[in-house]
Amino acid sequence: MQVVSHALEGAVLVITVDNPPVNALSHAVREGIVNALSDLPSEAEAVLIVCAGRTFIAGADISEFGKPPLSPGLADVLEALENCPLPVVAAIHGQALGGGLELSLACDYRVLDSKARVGLPEVNLGLIPGAGGTQRLQRLAGVDTGLKLAVSGKPISANEALDVGIADAVFQDQLVTNAVAFAAETAKQKRCLRDAPAPPMDTDAFDRWTGYAHKKMRGQAAPLAVIDAVRHGLENGFEAGLKHERALFEDLVSSHQSKAMRHLFFAERLAGKPPRGVEGKPIALSQAGVVGAGTMGVGIALSLLAAGKDVVLFDVKPAALSVGYDRIRAVIDGDLAKGRISETEAASRRQRLTKAEDWSGFDQCDIIIEAVFEDMEIKKTVFAALAERVRADAILATNTSYLDIDELARSVPHPNRVLGLHFFSPAHIMKLLEIVRGEATSDDVLVTALALGKQMGKISVVSGVCHGFIGNRMISAYGREAGLLLLEGASPQAIDKAVTDFGMPMGPFTMADMAGLDIGYSNRKKLSPDQYETRAVLVHDQLVEMGRKGQKTGSGFYRYEDGNRTPLHDAKTDEIIAAVRTREGITPREIDAEEIVERCIFALINEGAALLGEGIAARGSDVDVVYANGYGFPRWRGGPFSYADQVGLDYVAERIASFAERFGTRWWTPAPLLIELAKSGGALATHEN
Ligand code: CAA
Numbered sequence: 001m002q003v004v005s006h007a008l009e010g011a012v013l014v015i016t017v018d019n020p021p022v023n024a025l026s027h028a029v030r031e032g033i034v035n036a037l038s039d040l041p042s043e044a045e046a047v048l049i050v051c052a053g054r055t056f057i058a059g060a061d062i063s064e065f066g067k068p069p070l071s072p073g074l075a076d077v078l079e080a081l082e083n084c085p086l087p088v089v090a091a092i093h094g095q096a097l098g099g100g101l102e103l104s105l106a107c108d109y110r111v112l113d114s115k116a117r118v119g120l121p122e123v124n125l126g127l128i129p130g131a132g133g134t135q136r137l138q139r140l141a142g143v144d145t146g147l148k149l150a151v152s153g154k155p156i157s158a159n160e161a162l163d164v165g166i167a168d169a170v171f172q173d174q175l176v177t178n179a180v181a182f183a184a185e186t187a188k189q190k191r192c193l194r195d196a197p198a199p200p201m202d203t204d205a206f207d208r209w210t211g212y213a214h215k216k217m218r219g220q221a222a223p224l225a226v227i228d229a230v231r232h233g234l235e236n237g238f239e240a241g242l243k244h245e246r247a248l249f250e251d252l253v254s255s256h257q258s259k260a261m262r263h264l265f266f267a268e269r270l271a272g273k274p275p276r277g278v279e280g281k282p283i284a285l286s287q288a289g290v291v292g293a294g295t296m297g298v299g300i301a302l303s304l305l306a307a308g309k310d311v312v313l314f315d316v317k318p319a320a321l322s323v324g325y326d327r328i329r330a331v332i333d334g335d336l337a338k339g340r341i342s343e344t345e346a347a348s349r350r351q352r353l354t355k356a357e358d359w360s361g362f363d364q365c366d367i368i369i370e371a372v373f374e375d376m377e378i379k380k381t382v383f384a385a386l387a388e389r390v391r392a393d394a395i396l397a398t399n400t401s402y403l404d405i406d407e408l409a410r411s412v413p414h415p416n417r418v419l420g421l422h423f424f425s426p427a428h429i430m431k432l433l434e435i436v437r438g439e440a441t442s443d444d445v446l447v448t449a450l451a452l453g454k455q456m457g458k459i460s461v462v463s464g465v466c467h468g469f470i471g472n473r474m475i476s477a478y479g480r481e482a483g484l485l486l487l488e489g490a491s492p493q494a495i496d497k498a499v500t501d502f503g504m505p506m507g508p509f510t511m512a513d514m515a516g517l518d519i520g521y522s523n524r525k526k527l528s529p530d531q532y533e534t535r536a537v538l539v540h541d542q543l544v545e546m547g548r549k550g551q552k553t554g555s556g557f558y559r560y561e562d563g564n565r566t567p568l569h570d571a572k573t574d575e576i577i578a579a580v581r582t583r584e585g586i587t588p589r590e591i592d593a594e595e596i597v598e599r600c601i602f603a604l605i606n607e608g609a610a611l612l613g614e615g616i617a618a619r620g621s622d623v624d625v626v627y628a629n630g631y632g633f634p635r636w637r638g639g640p641f642s643y644a645d646q647v648g649l650d651y652v653a654e655r656i657a658s659f660a661e662r663f664g665t666r667w668w669t670p671a672p673l674l675i676e677l678a679k680s681g682g683a684l685a686t687h688e689n
Helices: 027-038 074-083 099-105 121-125 133-141 143-152 158-164 175-185 203-216 222-236 238-253 256-271 295-306 318-337 343-352 376-389 405-410 443-455 469-488 492-502 508-515 517-525 534-545 571-583 593-613 620-630 640-647 649-663 672-680
Strands: 004-009 012-017 046-051 088-092 095-097 109-113 117-119 169-171 287-291 310-314 353-355 367-370 395-398 418-423 432-436 459-463
Touching (some): 004 027, 012 027, 027 074, 109 175, 117 158, 121 222, 121 256, 133 143, 143 203, 169 175, 203 222, 256 459, 287 295, 295 310, 295 343, 318 343, 343 353, 367 376, 376 395, 395 443, 405 418, 432 620, 469 508, 469 534, 469 571, 469 593, 534 571, 593 620, 593 640, 640 649, 649 672
Parallel strands (some): 088 109, 287 310, 287 367, 310 353, 367 395
Antiparallel strands (some): 418 432
């Protein structure tokens, strides 16, 4: 297939890039553009670059990073565009991202479809723009915009691009026809940004974006490298800036951070594909039902409405139904007011939402998701009520964080239509969706759920059935070690600091206070003591029994002043911890940050390796996706498995063995898969069952 073609339209040479799915700048594309520019027909007076398919060029081909470079490189393409004797226009639809926007900046003009977006998202891959983006953009649109796009990595709309001068024109429709006319009539001159004067220094912008990078992108090297590159070009001129940008890009491309983030990019896309051996056909879903109008039910209904489904909402308590229904409409109104959705879309979502008066409201539903209280007997009652009334082929999904999907499925006829959909709260905001496949779940039902996840804009990961599935089963190992470290002598502050310094957004004790200590307390009451480490929660239990349930009661591990959420040191907590240690006969010891991090993170990795070995996760990369999207594991570490591979599985296995010697094998038995991969030189993040 020819990925680059060209044809004359009047006096305009139209070069079309057609490299599905996203017109990435693969070698053949680069070569095709350079060749087309090297042999201009004599009739041509202007050149137009357009893309076939759903988008303009979405950037460099990420899969080529880390491989030997093939000539021509992207810099050669940009040089050919700048040196082209004719004015060059880029016509942008869909997205012009990274190298795609950079390519357009080497053109003389840019015209955009009104729905197009442009951006420099390289920081999301641990990189900086590598083809002049930090130099040309500031010369076109000023320092603030240059920093904004490349530091935040967030794309902007066509109208914003017009406002800041990136776009020369925006067309409502007929982009190519309008762009040809623009190239013929308006694009009369070369306007090379390489020769444009440097913009004035903007100290405020540098301060603001440096602050943003430190606050919002803590631990990441790329945003600071962007700032360095922009400043270098401003102070030393275009050519020096370009050279500096290239050097920084080369360093970053081989860094752990960028490798980790590129791993996550592909892992997130892979996670949404059916696991090996699953060959179902997706079932069309148009009408969905939600049982339970609490926080989770509301979020799930909003996600379904965003996916274009008709939604029937029901709650056995009429008052709760009414509150939930109003809450959904309020969120839709809020999204409209913030410009997130159009008036037409808001009207459509309101119109597609209905309240059911009783269970018969679900008669026509293709899928019903229950989001009632986390209790097996209550969920069985709901499923029984549904099974009596809904179509025999309607999918029954349970939003549970821990419960046994197989037990629930066995309680209804046709258990092959049952599965778990574990949404994270708030369900309409959080991207992660664990799709829990029961022993009877059919392949058709599973692929239907994956398709639904995509329609809802979620990052879906398939999990098998076990207590807590992938995410919560692993987090309990992490929480257990945090609790034991506390008992042995570390303070909540020291533990929280060590893991936040590692890159977690919040420490386990701040997190527990925020979630409410009573939640875990009541969950534990449903478990038998052999299912968890009772010593790890002695302090938690003591706090709850004293009425210190966390933020909501003004104290837990920390104290909170005047409803403020800032955790403050509380001497009373120190006394409580000390009393528990004395009662248990424990002499506290000094514990350093390294031990804290290793015990918490390696416990997480070991539990993950155990469940991957058991086949609960289909792929190691799925575990990384769960942790990066549901539990705040730093993306620049790529997830727990990517991190484990980076520090070395033999090292992780050796540390786990030493913890087993010190603390016993009950919780520190190395997972067989971890041992196997450490011995064979394999990797957890790329392991596939
Ligand atoms: N390189 C290689 N493959 C890419 C790619 C890229 N830049 N962008 C997307 N793909 C692939 C995806 O892996 C996916 O492949 P599979 O179908 O095999 O899973 C396929 O294209 C479709 O991608 P999405 O599922 O993400 O499609 P979408 O419609 O949801 O999103 C998109 C489209 C917004 C363009 C999104 O894919 C995206 O954000 N891509 C990355 C953009 C990016 O980061 N560009 C900068 C690259 S670095 C760079 O350009 C450096 C430089 O300065 C030279």
